[in-house]
Amino acid sequence: MATDLAVDPCVAVIFGASGDLARRKLLPGIYNLGRNRLLPPAFGIVGFARRDKSDDEFRAWMKESVEQHSRHKPIDSAVWDDLAQSMVYVQGNFDEPAAYQRLSEKLEQLDEQRGTRGGRVFYLSVPAASVRPIVDNLHAAGLCRAPKSAPEGTYPRVIVEKPFGVDLESARALNRDLLAKLEEKQIFRIDHYLGKETVQNLLVLRFGNTIFEPLWNRDHISHIEITAAEHIGMEGRGKFYEATGLMRDIIQNHALQLLCMVTMEAPISWAADAVRDEKVKTLRALRPIVGHEAARLSTVRAQYTRGVVRGDEVHGYRDEPDVAAESQVETYAALAMHLDNWRWGGVPIYLRAAKRLKKKVTEIALNFRALPHPLFRDVPGAAEQPNALLLRIQPDEGIAMRFATKVPGQTTAIREVAMDFRYGTAFGEESPEAYERLLLDAMRADATLFTRDDEVEAQWTYVDPILAAWRDGEPRLSTYESGSWGPSEAKALLAVEGHRWSKP
Numbered sequence: 001m002a003t004d005l006a007v008d009p010c011v012a013v014i015f016g017a018s019g020d021l022a023r024r025k026l027l028p029g030i031y032n033l034g035r036n037r038l039l040p041p042a043f044g045i046v047g048f049a050r051r052d053k054s055d056d057e058f059r060a061w062m063k064e065s066v067e068q069h070s071r072h073k074p075i076d077s078a079v080w081d082d083l084a085q086s087m088v089y090v091q092g093n094f095d096e097p098a099a100y101q102r103l104s105e106k107l108e109q110l111d112e113q114r115g116t117r118g119g120r121v122f123y124l125s126v127p128a129a130s131v132r133p134i135v136d137n138l139h140a141a142g143l144c145r146a147p148k149s150a151p152e153g154t155y156p157r158v159i160v161e162k163p164f165g166v167d168l169e170s171a172r173a174l175n176r177d178l179l180a181k182l183e184e185k186q187i188f189r190i191d192h193y194l195g196k197e198t199v200q201n202l203l204v205l206r207f208g209n210t211i212f213e214p215l216w217n218r219d220h221i222s223h224i225e226i227t228a229a230e231h232i233g234m235e236g237r238g239k240f241y242e243a244t245g246l247m248r249d250i251i252q253n254h255a256l257q258l259l260c261m262v263t264m265e266a267p268i269s270w271a272a273d274a275v276r277d278e279k280v281k282t283l284r285a286l287r288p289i290v291g292h293e294a295a296r297l298s299t300v301r302a303q304y305t306r307g308v309v310r311g312d313e314v315h316g317y318r319d320e321p322d323v324a325a326e327s328q329v330e331t332y333a334a335l336a337m338h339l340d341n342w343r344w345g346g347v348p349i350y351l352r353a354a355k356r357l358k359k360k361v362t363e364i365a366l367n368f369r370a371l372p373h374p375l376f377r378d379v380p381g382a383a384e385q386p387n388a389l390l391l392r393i394q395p396d397e398g399i400a401m402r403f404a405t406k407v408p409g410q411t412t413a414i415r416e417v418a419m420d421f422r423y424g425t426a427f428g429e430e431s432p433e434a435y436e437r438l439l440l441d442a443m444r445a446d447a448t449l450f451t452r453d454d455e456v457e458a459q460w461t462y463v464d465p466i467l468a469a470w471r472d473g474e475p476r477l478s479t480y481e482s483g484s485w486g487p488s489e490a491k492a493l494l495a496v497e498g499h500r501w502s503k504p
């Protein structure tokens, strides 16, 4: 993980520049990097998209997006003006070779005018089907290699959005095709959860302290819960969800990354490959859930029905636009997982993710083992297992340690309390957005927070057999009311081993 902020001169080329991600996250992210003086002095931006636009129209459109979506408002006009000068637009279809010639010329012009010296970061903010044609055309136009004028060691980087493939086979094929045109070190597979401050902090918490690590294993932890709940529904993405489902949208990537960060072994260094080696080892240690019976015992899938979320009445999934009336696509998934390795043998890891739950909360709970001898068994409030470490990824970012205390008074009563660390109050400043961090890392060629080819394949290797059982109807798709905490089957999943979700 980078500690050095130096970024080499470069041009960021955004494919799909008129899309939602570019508008809401990427351009505001670049602006905020500029505002915090983190961009190199020699910098350029190229927007590449299908719509016809002049450079000035592109700049005006981007300004509006930044004004609307930047986390710092109002925008600083000096910073914006400087950025706007470095912005140009290329109109083209992703599979149109002539457009890449135009792109190549613009890049050369920027090298001359802005001193960007052949540094290139291509951000593919495009549907999965457009990734291959873009890389093929970049390659044909000679843009997968640095220009001769570039300093020694410069190499273009290509950032690829998730989902990377739709299953193991397609991910392998995509890796193979990309690696025919690019080296692995040039491919930055993004998973924006890794750019979140609190996710990065998991490693600092574990490996930058001595007090936690001795407890971080099967001797002390009884079970782990990982929750990635959202209150939002489809937000116009019904078509995408019908083709994707929650398992591919959230679990295959974000949730498995959280699992890796919380359970992996200490890497030997912060070098990108050292960290990723450990994550791959963890993914490979996941006990496969293969076959109908295993899927029935260890997984729950469900779909939301109508209900009330944060005071508003909302539709069920099947009433969302572009969703089939009989859709079998899941918007909720819960898994009972096991890592077959020395550290975690026998410790269940319960993972759940969903749309349209009561509220947005991403949280990891490490629940400690029960007391060896329940001395306070008869004392009011005493719990068999009072201790937990709660890692709040978002919102209300922080870490809480739960333990039992005596309630002051002349009799003995016990209550669970928490020591609570909150980012907001401890640091008093807002954390950067995940995309800012990841854009910056790609510009400085640091791949630590990006997914490697074998890592993405290991994720699919785990997920594929579960999806296969689900396709066969095992377990059956259940339902949950919007605004609830999910289906009752998810409670039963934990009850098998005598556990329950710490949140309902």
Ligand code: BG6
Residues within 6 Å of the ligand: 230, 249
């Ligand atoms: C995206 C998913 O990758 O992550 C969305 O496609 C989801 O469905 C989003 O809403 C959640 O991200 P965050 O940062 O809001 O937790």
